Amino acid sequence: MGKRIITYGTFDLFHIGHVRLLKRLAALGDHLTVCVSSDEFNAIKGKKTVIPYAQRAEIVGACRYVDNVLPEHDWDQKRDDIVREKIDIFAMGDDWSGKFNDLGDLCEVFYLPRTEDVSSTSLKAFMEALRDEQLKEVKHLIETLNSKAAGL
Template sequence: MSERTVITFGTFDVLHVGHVRLLARARALGSRLVVGVSSDQLNLQKKGRLPVFPQEERLEILASLGAVDEVFLEESLELKRAYVLNSGAAVLAMGDDWLGKFDELSDVCDVVYFERTPSISTTAIIEQILGDAD
């Protein structure tokens, strides 16, 4: 079987079962999974806050997972096409919170959107932890 690379992207802050399920589903689409981990600065631009865990730790956590073959730091949303091409990905897999946002990449790879795990959100987890600390 020839190698079929799948790529996905995310912040992967406060790793939870939703992340694990997304990574497992993405990995099942190919023989190799490459993960772009949003830089601290990119997360600040996207979400208006820094991640709980710094980028170096998030990269290390993702690299340690069995489903993940390679990680790299994603520094710009505008570079998605370059990241896909540089990785040799045949598939881009994303959560459906990004539905339609990367359809323009379908000329270089298959684009798949996975349904999010119901009632699981990093933001909600962080808010719950902060609320419990009060």
């Protein structure tokens, strides 16, 4: 039996960084399980997603590098998942470096570099800035129209 890998994440606004991470994870072995954070778990973490869990899980599962998708409901399930799924490698992006070293008694723990300059957080910030800019333009247009209407 080949090496089995597991990773965890929210995978909101699926982007090239996600694809590249999953490709590198899949290259570590023969079977990749991805645990996608549920909407309820994201709420506990203080995260708000754009895409609901069922759709995020379906998107991740459609990626050719992914063999299995499971829900992530809480921080503590990782140990049970590793044992149940017979995992050889637990891997995460290096923004989590050192956070899961305690799992090293069950399997190898790897932290892989993230794709530079792309993240769901940066995409959300860009969309919010774009929305704010558009709102300013609309307010200015309304003010202009109101001024013209007042002069009639």
